[in-house]
Amino acid sequence: MAQITKDTGIIEAVQKYPQIIEIFQQYGLGCIGCMAAHFETIGQGAGAHGIDVDALIADLNDCIAASGK
Numbered sequence: 001m002a003q004i005t006k007d008t009g010i011i012e013a014v015q016k017y018p019q020i021i022e023i024f025q026q027y028g029l030g031c032i033g034c035m036a037a038h039f040e041t042i043g044q045g046a047g048a049h050g051i052d053v054d055a056l057i058a059d060l061n062d063c064i065a066a067s068g069k
Contacts, residue, residue, distance in 0.1 A: 003064045006043030006053050013042060013060070019067045020060050027051055027059075 004013050004020075014021060029049060042060070046053040 004042065004057060004060045006046070006057055007041050010040055010042055010045055017060075017064050017067075020063050023056070023059050023063050027056055 003017065014024075027046075027049075029045060029051065040048075042057065043053050046056050
């Protein structure tokens with residue numbers, strides 16, 4: 001079952017699953033240090049940077065599943 005969707009808040013996701021920070025970095029997203037992360041969803045952040053939202057979400061959820069959380 002997916003833990004994260006494109007409508008999940010960036011900060012909410014990172015606080016709950018800190019292991020996903022590495023995935024954001026792999027996609028070139030510095031979302032964690034960005035003020036917009038406090039009010040943007042993952043879908044909005046990825047869209048603003050031209051990132052494939054579905055691929056990002058899949059990788060984030062794979063990371064969470066692999067960590068057993």
